[in-house]
Amino acid sequence: MCGIVGWIDWELDLTKELKILVKMNNCLLQRGPDAEGIWLSPTAALGHRRLVVVDPAGGAQPMSRSRNGCDFTIVYNGELYNTAELRRELQARGCIFQSRNSDTETLLLAYMEWGPSCVERFNGIFAFAIWDENRQKLFLARDRLGVKPLFYTQQGSSLLFASQLKALLAHPLVGAEIDGEGLAELLVMGPSRTPGHGVFRGIKELRPGHSLLYSRNRMETHRYWALASRPHEDDLAKTADTVRELFIDTVSRQLVADVPVCTLLSGGLDSSAITAIAARAFRQSARGALHSFSVDYLGNEEHFRPNHFQPDADSSWVGLVANHLGTEHHYINIDNLDLADALEAALVANDLPGMADIDSSLYLFCREIKKQATVALSGECADEIFGGYPWFFNKQVLANHTFPWIRMIDERMELLSPEMIALSRPREYLYDRYQEAVAETPRLPGENALAAQTRQMFYLNITRFMPTLLDRKDRMSMACGLEVRVPFSDHRLLEYVWNIPWEIKTCDNMSKGILRRALRGLLPEQVLTRPKSPYPKTHHPQYLALMRERVNNILNDPSSPLLDIINPAALREKLAAAASFIPQPWFGQLMGDAQYLAYLIQLNSWLKNYRVQIR
Numbered sequence: 001m002c003g004i005v006g007w008i009d010w011e012l013d014l015t016k017e018l019k020i021l022v023k024m025n026n027c028l029l030q031r032g033p034d035a036e037g038i039w040l041s042p043t044a045a046l047g048h049r050r051l052v053v054v055d056p057a058g059g060a061q062p063m064s065r066s067r068n069g070c071d072f073t074i075v076y077n078g079e080l081y082n083t084a085e086l087r088r089e090l091q092a093r094g095c096i097f098q099s100r101n102s103d104t105e106t107l108l109l110a111y112m113e114w115g116p117s118c119v120e121r122f123n124g125i126f127a128f129a130i131w132d133e134n135r136q137k138l139f140l141a142r143d144r145l146g147v148k149p150l151f152y153t154q155q156g157s158s159l160l161f162a163s164q165l166k167a168l169l170a171h172p173l174v175g176a177e178i179d180g181e182g183l184a185e186l187l188v189m190g191p192s193r194t195p196g197h198g199v200f201r202g203i204k205e206l207r208p209g210h211s212l213l214y215s216r217n218r219m220e221t222h223r224y225w226a227l228a229s230r231p232h233e234d235d236l237a238k239t240a241d242t243v244r245e246l247f248i249d250t251v252s253r254q255l256v257a258d259v260p261v262c263t264l265l266s267g268g269l270d271s272s273a274i275t276a277i278a279a280r281a282f283r284q285s286a287r288g289a290l291h292s293f294s295v296d297y298l299g300n301e302e303h304f305r306p307n308h309f310q311p312d313a314d315s316s317w318v319g320l321v322a323n324h325l326g327t328e329h330h331y332i333n334i335d336n337l338d339l340a341d342a343l344e345a346a347l348v349a350n351d352l353p354g355m356a357d358i359d360s361s362l363y364l365f366c367r368e369i370k371k372q373a374t375v376a377l378s379g380e381c382a383d384e385i386f387g388g389y390p391w392f393f394n395k396q397v398l399a400n401h402t403f404p405w406i407r408m409i410d411e412r413m414e415l416l417s418p419e420m421i422a423l424s425r426p427r428e429y430l431y432d433r434y435q436e437a438v439a440e441t442p443r444l445p446g447e448n449a450l451a452a453q454t455r456q457m458f459y460l461n462i463t464r465f466m467p468t469l470l471d472r473k474d475r476m477s478m479a480c481g482l483e484v485r486v487p488f489s490d491h492r493l494l495e496y497v498w499n500i501p502w503e504i505k506t507c508d509n510m511s512k513g514i515l516r517r518a519l520r521g522l523l524p525e526q527v528l529t530r531p532k533s534p535y536p537k538t539h540h541p542q543y544l545a546l547m548r549e550r551v552n553n554i555l556n557d558p559s560s561p562l563l564d565i566i567n568p569a570a571l572r573e574k575l576a577a578a579a580s581f582i583p584q585p586w587f588g589q590l591m592g593d594a595q596y597l598a599y600l601i602q603l604n605s606w607l608k609n610y611r612v613q614i615r
Helices: 018-026 083-092 103-121 165-169 180-189 236-253 269-284 315-325 336-341 343-350 357-369 382-386 409-413 418-424 426-440 449-478 491-498 513-518 541-555 568-576 593-609
Strands: 002-009 035-040 044-050 063-067 070-080 124-132 137-142 151-155 158-162 203-205 210-214 219-223 261-264 291-297 328-334 375-377 483-485
Touching: 002 018, 002 070, 002 124, 018 035, 018 044, 018 165, 044 070, 044 124, 063 103, 070 103, 083 103, 103 124, 103 137, 103 210, 151 165, 158 165, 180 418, 180 426, 236 269, 236 491, 236 513, 261 269, 261 357, 269 315, 269 375, 269 382, 269 513, 291 315, 291 357, 315 328, 328 336, 328 357, 336 343, 336 357, 336 541, 343 357, 343 449, 343 593, 357 449, 357 593, 382 449, 382 491, 382 513, 409 426, 418 426, 426 449, 449 483, 541 568, 541 593
Parallel strands: 261 291, 261 375, 291 328, 375 483
Antiparallel strands: 002 044, 002 158, 035 044, 063 070, 070 124, 124 137, 137 210, 151 158, 151 203, 210 219
16 A cells, blocks of 8 residues: 655746655655655656555656556555456556566556556556646546545646645645534544545545546546345346355455555454455465464453443454464553553544544554555444344444434533534534435335335445445554555455345344355354444453543643533533443444543644644
8 A cells, every 4th residue: 555646837937846745755664664765757746655566666756657658657556366367468458567566567557558448447556647648638636435545626727735734735826724514524524534535624534436538628527336236036046156156266365465464353254254255265376374463452351241232342252263264363451541642643644533443443453464465454334235233233223314423512512612513503404415315326226114224324324434434444544564465345245235135134134144144164153143333443441541631631721722612611511520421332333431531632633733724
């Protein structure tokens, strides 16, 4: 994985703007600690930071190739999992490769051969830019599910793009400003984001499954991929066999690397399934024992209490699966003070307030993994595409006409200042974003009302909730120079599972029943039937006490920018109460009162350190 930046301008001579591009590029050092490159022409400037994963010698970027007198240059962040097939097809068409097996060169030659439609042939995670020097055109594209990020902005005569917001903000033309809409993204939708929204005023995100073509006279975006609803014709047995076949192929493809590969293992169904296939592949290819990693918190054994969203702890399950599969397992335990102190690092990695300590724990986890591996496979996306979350099974939630992971709006709005409420219009904004998402849902004619509601819930999860988890995984891992791959995000698997009826998805009267049936024989029976448990969080009261103390410190500092956002008196009253003031998760499954306070801490730091102006 890597980081990319770029600048297009027909009025300036960009060969004289090297310092600015270098500054932007250096903001992405953690994404690509192994190498850097700059390419300049009068109208286009491209930068790249490289994390070496495949073909160390042949994959240097920016990469340029020529054909029929035309010159093309690429900067690319991602991995193609069908490089070998594409390479053979391109060679059969007369393309000549200079590298051993670089997916960067494969992607570039694919564009030179097929133009913008090349993206339809890719199986992978990617965000890239290709500059056509002769035609003076820029082509940007992002993978189907948005695993890899890409932001852009137009400022005067300039188009700027980058893997992360920090690189755009490093440009002198780009200000750290937010308006009412950006404020609503933070205070209402946050820590999720509306697809395409960059939060900062004037900054957009290229949406998943989209490309952008930019020339002197126009800029146009194109949606090259979308889910399609059609009748599912396979019976239960055939469906399970197909899911199994697709999943095994997906994991196997994602083990390819020229650097050490490991898995993240929680002992749950999803991560255990990935680890099982990876461990078998390692044995068959004589690669030695697969390394696996799990995370927990000091004191959790004593303080964990099961609840609706987190029915049991991971520790015993991790050992069971690691022993069964014969992995070389590493237990990472995080101290609560370190967890609190890492909130700042997580904020910087994300450029926005995020999932608080759910982020900072992942950052610390990835930092430890990086000491022994460069690539990791993780289980994100399974619950969104197979229907693993509790809200899939609640008919009242299905009919609530809102995002089920965004809760406690009224209670949280009581803690905001009247001015911020008036500016962000929380309830109206949430309703509008929900209606937009519902309108996008690809319907299936003839479905009954409950089936249509369930399909809609899947679409909301895939396009609105899943990106939050993918963003989190990308930012926290890449801040440590670790590439994390997510096999359940394979578009072939998603396209098939999307149309499986709910009664088959939940076969055997279990959530994700079809996945459990597809994995029979690969895992112990008790793992196949284990109820869903999310990524672990700390339950130690020390952490909540730390959050209360730090928020009180912010309240007592007159220079704190957070004071302009919140209602200080209301927040002080809540902090003074002994009982929990947010009785259920206010976002997702994990974010309760400790995480709300941590979010406010991150928000204050973000406003202050990014010098954000609210306009």
